[in-house]
Amino acid sequence: MAEPDEQPRAVASTRAVDIVVSLLLLAFAGLMAFDNWRSGAGWASDGPKSGYFPFYLSLLLGGASLFGLVKALADRTGTDKPFVNRDQLRRVMQVLVPTFLFCLFTQWLGIYVASLLLVAGFMRFVGAIAWWKSLLTSFLFAAAMFVTFDVAFDVIMPKGPLEALLGF
Amino acid sequence: MEALGLLLHGFEVLLTFKILALMMVGLVLGIFVGVLPGLGGPNGVAILLPLTFTMDPTSAIVMLSCIYWGALFGGAITSILFNIPGEAWSVATTFDGYPMAQQGKAAEALTAAFTSSFIGSLVAVLLITFVAPGIASFALRFGPPEFFAVYFLTFSSFVGLGREEKHKTIISMSLGLLLTAIGMDTVSGQLRMTFGSDNLLRGINFLVAVIGLFGISEILLTMEERLALRGHAAAISLRVVLKVWKEMPRYWVTLLRSSAIGCWLGITPGGAIAASFMGYNLAKRFSKDKESFGKGRIEGVFAPETAAHASGTSALLPMLALGIPGSGTAAILLGGLMVWGLNPGPMLFVEHKDFVWGLIASMYLGNVVGLVMVLSTVPLFAAVLRVPFSAIAPMIVVSCAVGAFAIQNAMFDIWLMLLFGVVGYVFKKIGIPLAPFTLALVLGNRAEDSFRLSMIGSAGDLRVFWSNSLVGSIATLGLVLLFWPLLSAAFERMRAALVKSPT
Numbered sequence: 001m002a003e004p005d006e007q008p009r010a011v012a013s014t015r016a017v018d019i020v021v022s023l024l025l026l027a028f029a030g031l032m033a034f035d036n037w038r039s040g041a042g043w044a045s046d047g048p049k050s051g052y053f054p055f056y057l058s059l060l061l062g063g064a065s066l067f068g069l070v071k072a073l074a075d076r077t078g079t080d081k082p083f084v085n086r087d088q089l090r091r092v093m094q095v096l097v098p099t100f101l102f103c104l105f106t107q108w109l110g111i112y113v114a115s116l117l118l119v120a121g122f123m124r125f126v127g128a129i130a131w132w133k134s135l136l137t138s139f140l141f142a143a144a145m146f147v148t149f150d151v152a153f154d155v156i157m158p159k160g161p162l163e164a165l166l167g168f
Numbered sequence: 169m170e171a172l173g174l175l176l177h178g179f180e181v182l183l184t185f186k187i188l189a190l191m192m193v194g195l196v197l198g199i200f201v202g203v204l205p206g207l208g209g210p211n212g213v214a215i216l217l218p219l220t221f222t223m224d225p226t227s228a229i230v231m232l233s234c235i236y237w238g239a240l241f242g243g244a245i246t247s248i249l250f251n252i253p254g255e256a257w258s259v260a261t262t263f264d265g266y267p268m269a270q271q272g273k274a275a276e277a278l279t280a281a282f283t284s285s286f287i288g289s290l291v292a293v294l295l296i297t298f299v300a301p302g303i304a305s306f307a308l309r310f311g312p313p314e315f316f317a318v319y320f321l322t323f324s325s326f327v328g329l330g331r332e333e334k335h336k337t338i339i340s341m342s343l344g345l346l347l348t349a350i351g352m353d354t355v356s357g358q359l360r361m362t363f364g365s366d367n368l369l370r371g372i373n374f375l376v377a378v379i380g381l382f383g384i385s386e387i388l389l390t391m392e393e394r395l396a397l398r399g400h401a402a403a404i405s406l407r408v409v410l411k412v413w414k415e416m417p418r419y420w421v422t423l424l425r426s427s428a429i430g431c432w433l434g435i436t437p438g439g440a441i442a443a444s445f446m447g448y449n450l451a452k453r454f455s456k457d458k459e460s461f462g463k464g465r466i467e468g469v470f471a472p473e474t475a476a477h478a479s480g481t482s483a484l485l486p487m488l489a490l491g492i493p494g495s496g497t498a499a500i501l502l503g504g505l506m507v508w509g510l511n512p513g514p515m516l517f518v519e520h521k522d523f524v525w526g527l528i529a530s531m532y533l534g535n536v537v538g539l540v541m542v543l544s545t546v547p548l549f550a551a552v553l554r555v556p557f558s559a560i561a562p563m564i565v566v567s568c569a570v571g572a573f574a575i576q577n578a579m580f581d582i583w584l585m586l587l588f589g590v591v592g593y594v595f596k597k598i599g600i601p602l603a604p605f606t607l608a609l610v611l612g613n614r615a616e617d618s619f620r621l622s623m624i625g626s627a628g629d630l631r632v633f634w635s636n637s638l639v640g641s642i643a644t645l646g647l648v649l650l651f652w653p654l655l656s657a658a659f660e661r662m663r664a665a666l667v668k669s670p671t
Binding site: 014017018021025028029032035036039043048049050051052053054057058060061064065067068071083084088091092094095096098099100102103106107111115118119121122123126127128129137141145148149153154155156157158 | 218219221222335336338339342343345346349353355356358360361363384387388391392393556557558559561562563565566569570573574577579582583586589590593594595597598600616619620623628
């Protein structure tokens with residue numbers, strides 16, 4: 001939602017993002033088409049080879065993205081909307097970056113420790129909630145998760161050195 | 169009536185302490201998920217799906233479908249009290265629901281919303297009970313060509329009837345189908361599009377993609393929009409409930425009309441969102457007092473809620489009878505069926521009677537229990553919204569990661585989920601619809617298999633799709649729907665030409 005008093009500067013326009021996405025999809029379609037053509041996109045004696053179906057799908061995807069690309073490039077109506085403005089991008093990054101770090105930490109420390117760090121860190125630094133509340137909430141959350149998944153439902157989650165130390 | 173006997177058997181399956189307890193848990197989680205902005209039916213079901221991996225299929229589906237009912241109920245709470253639709257399908261509910269809350273009639277609006285939701289799903293469940301077995305036994309005659317024709321019809325109707333730009337629908341659909349083809353080819357066993365990567369060998373799991381597309385991307389969008397929550401308090405007393413219920417029969421035409429719209433749009437992949445708007449608009453058009461709509465008219469709550477619930481529930485009909493989901497959430501439930509080792513499609517009614525009728529019975533029971541539960545616990549759930557978003561957001565992220573990991577015990581899937589989260593966010597912002605993507609991801613392999621099996625059967629002759637009247641009419645209908653925009657434009661032009669040149 002935009003602030004009424006001052007409009008933050010747009011970082012990218014929807015049209016620009018549309019063009020970039022179309023190009024990426026086009027490249028992806030090309031790559032897929034190439035790989036399927038290599039593994040055989042024609043007909044064998046009994047029916048289509050394994051590359052047949054995906055090959056034509058990648059042509060379809062490529063065609064549709066090319067259409068979108070041309071349409072976006074030709075669009076000079078000037079009715080372009082901003083994709084994100086600066087404030088919005090900052091807020092999106094406030095979730096995206098911690099989520100990325102969380103995934104990284106899950107690999108090393110296991111999901112329970114990583115989620116404790118994520119919840120506590122997010123509450124403290126993004127939400128500006130007092131340290132003790134953040135830590136308490138995150139600890140209870142991680143513990144509840146551990147009990148639910150590891151103990152009650154037998155769902156295996158990535159674990160790290162701490163769990164090994166505690167003997168789980 | 170065979171269906172009634174089987175339904176009674178379904179209730180027998182259901183009435184154990186364990187299943188009833190899971191039902192309550194599912195409903196509470198569902199309402200919770202529906203109330204939180206940034207989480208909804210499909211997201212909630214996708215995230216909580218891993219909890220059910222170790223359960224038997226019947227308990228699992230009962231719990232998941234109850235999460236779904238709960239989410240449908242919960243969406244109305246935020247719409248009415250906070251003017252924030254918890255779900256896209258409750259947008260139309262805010263038109264009259266929020267004005268009612270502002271006038272201090274929040275309790276009436278909520279009661280109206282819950283009760284009409286209940287009626288909508290009841291009509292849809294009745295439809296499922298009596299129609300689905302028939303469709304399923306009819307579909308038992310389907311061979312691969314018929315199934316491929318039905319899949320084709322489903323995808324065509326998305327392209328032809330969807331409101332989004334056509335090329336964007338095609339992008340979303342073909343990308344989804346292409347991604348499901350990654351990994352081992354199920355017919356020949358050959359590897360394709362893996363580029364030598366071990367992680368891609370398993371293929372891209374549908375649920376991982378869905379958790380990213382719906383869960384993570386919703387969080388990103390919610391953060392971007394920075395929702396300010398300012399709501400009205402409400403507690404529902406028995407007196408209000410009885411008052412609304414007494415008023416209700418007066419609107420039977422609206423209720424019936426909305427139920428019919430909802431059922432129709434649920435079975436065809438129109439979805440609950442379209443249904444709620446259509447229900448609202450038609451109620452307004454046929455009303456004698458059009459001006460009062462949008463200013464807090466109780467009929468304006470009845471109409472969209474009935475339609476949304478009827479549609480959300482009837483979306484399960486094609487899933488049960490044909491193995492084709494009518495909505496995003498139904499698609500995720502279908503993914504669940506495969507995880508539990510069931511083969512969705514008409515054989516379910518023959519091979520897994522307990523499962524199917526247990527599910528149908530749970531729809532009746534879940535909706536009754538859900539209605540009583542939401543009516544009595546509204547203040548509690550409204551309080552959930554006062555919990556700061558900065559505490560809820562990371563917890564949702566963690567739940568998403570847990571869900572993504574649990575499916576195949578692969579760290580790679582957590583990264584894939586993150587990637588799909590970003591993709592979902594960008595797609596939503598540039599108007600590439602996610603529903604065809606989801607559907608393509610869940611149906612992709614089956615569509616390809618049925619296509620290739622029909623080709624093997626006919627030795628590569630495409631005319632197999634017109635080889636008998638059944639498959640021929642489905643395939644033709646698919647083509648008509650695919651080119652519907654062109655056809656209707658041509659009709660318009662012809663009519664205009666006829667009017668201009670009277671002979």
